[in-house]
Amino acid sequence: METEMETNAMVATESTNLQTAALALLESATHQVHFDSTGHKFTFASPCSGLDTNDENILESASVLVAARALSKVGKSDLAWTFLRTLFASQGSNGFMPKYIYLNDTYQDGVDSMPEFIGPYPGPKLFKSIEKNSFDNINVWSSNTLMASPYHATTILEVFYLSNQTTVDVDNMAFFYGKLKSWHKYLHDKTTAKCIESDASELTTYHPCLTVHHPWETEIDMQSPVWKTALNRLKDEVAISGWNPLLEIPDAVKESFEYPGDEVYDSLLYLLYCLSNVISDDENQQQQHDSHDHIQSNCPFSMIDVGFTAALVKSDQDLRQIQQILMDKNRISYVQREIDIAESRTSTSRQMLHALWNEEAGAFFHRIVELELNANGRYSSNKTAKLDDTVAYNFNALWAPLHNATMVDRMVTQMVQRSGKFAYGCGDFALWSVGGCGETYNTATDTSPSIVPLLNYRVASGLRLNEAGLERYIQTSTLNLICGTPNSDESDLRNCSKNILFATAFNASTHHPLGKGACGLTSVLTASIALDLLSADKPFRYVSEPPISSSSVIILIAIEMILAMAIGLNCLILSLNLVRRANADEDDTFFHIVVDQHDTGEQELLVQSPGLSEGLDSPRESFDEAYNPPGILVWSTGILSRFNPLTALSVAPAPNGDVNQHDK
16 A cells, blocks of 8 residues: 555644544545556545455445545545546446446456455456456456446536636546546436336326436445335345355455345345346447346346435536536537537436425335336336335435425425434434334334434535535534534534544444444545535635636737737838938939819829820920829829828918918
8 A cells, every 4th residue: 555645644633633533544545556657546545444455446436526525625636636537447438437446456367366345345256347448557447237326527516616726626627527428428328218107196297217227326225124125026036036146245245234134135146147247248338337228128126216316416417517617717618509418418307306206295205117027038117116115315315406495394394303204303313314213113123223424414415505404413413423422512523532433324223333344433435524524615616717818818919019010110111211212302303293283273193194184196295304104103202291191280381472371
């Protein structure tokens, strides 16, 4: 592990300080891997600091994104950008972004030499793929069958806002803009245009939807009661097929908070293998999902997740904002078609989210696609049914601006209720992951609900975005839980006890951390959340550049000065030539005035050939009398004086010696 980097300056002096502890954990989980002989390297944070040295080259999308935002808030935006660049090194050719990224040593022994598990996380061997990129010293692999939740655009925009917004920061945002466009194009191409809701109503309603094909693509913990219903068909399929994973589940997996038991975990592995088998082997389709229809027809799981959909809504809006900033910074051209596409996608994703609202319950519900097996052995359906479990993950809808005060107020009321099916304000700490305060589950047989810092973080951010209040209460509750102190506004969060617990989840009843093993108390995600919550956000604003850059203005001024000097020089040369010729006329009497007095009293300059005034038979003038070559106007000082603007202002003597007076 290499730590000679910016993170060395992170750690402050007091070891009991929560912010210091969070920074120290993030530093210990930060690694660098050189990927070529020129010294270029990947910089990243592993999902926890307790992994073995051989297993630490793994990235988990949510951990990296939250860590990047937190680092920007403490003045480490340069490090945040490098984290994000490493994350996007695994992007597929069609824009697909995976949940897990693996930076393995130089490819030697083939895929079989790769681990099946890295700590509590799935390893690269569980995903059939060719490496995304091959460098001199490193290969990039990914969970090509598991996509990440789409928080990327939101994170990149906020990292920019929280930075000093230097030219380098603008360059970094411009670098990610094209990658984000590809990612969002993939997501919207994967969207189903019509999802038929199978509610017990005579009126069939149609809405677009974006489904996930594996529970690990959501942020819902595997202990949630949502999965009891959502995985029914999948578990039946595994039981009928008699499928066996034929691999040993390590203790690190079984001891983690996320382990749901052997039956469910085997079903999750079965689904993972199913997805891997339908991934295209075409070289142009590496590291990405296959078509939506192909996957859904082969694998018995498809679900609409509230949190995933809300993340897409917010990221669509933030990608449009990134587009506008880059236009205002003169980094990309103003293209109306691109703007229309971005706004259309935002409208579509917002429609998808609002379709998940249940007016009767006053809550957003996840939905499961009711897949049916046809005669060809394929699954087909676009009918969905709501999963009406009262779980706090339904509040993830707040992550996106809802623009509906009634919806927000009803959800906030549920968060503070202490009784009833939709009550979540049950104990001393917020936010219980299951509603009902013990009424909806058997306390003797069922596991106690959990409190998940990531869920609290998402909900608190959503409350702030929707201006609903209660944000500070949830933030303080989360920090007190991590500190191991009573839930009070008077708690000294910056100097809490030494018993700091950066756990993935906590028991809602006992407040003890859940999960054991290497990553039990060293979650980078939880440490990054604590660091983020302890540091105030900057105002989210930026300064537009002038319509043209300052360098362009300087160039234009220089061109104008050159043109002006050229014109002035030409005028000077012309004037000098005229004066020289006028002086020559006075000395040599070579130039003459050709004047013809008209009846109006005005004088005109005539250019004539000999004989034009008297006809063709007029007598020729001798050379001694006058010399006037055909078609040439001869000049003298008298003619030049007529073009002098000062002549009109001067008083000239009359022929008889008197002074001419103007008519009055």
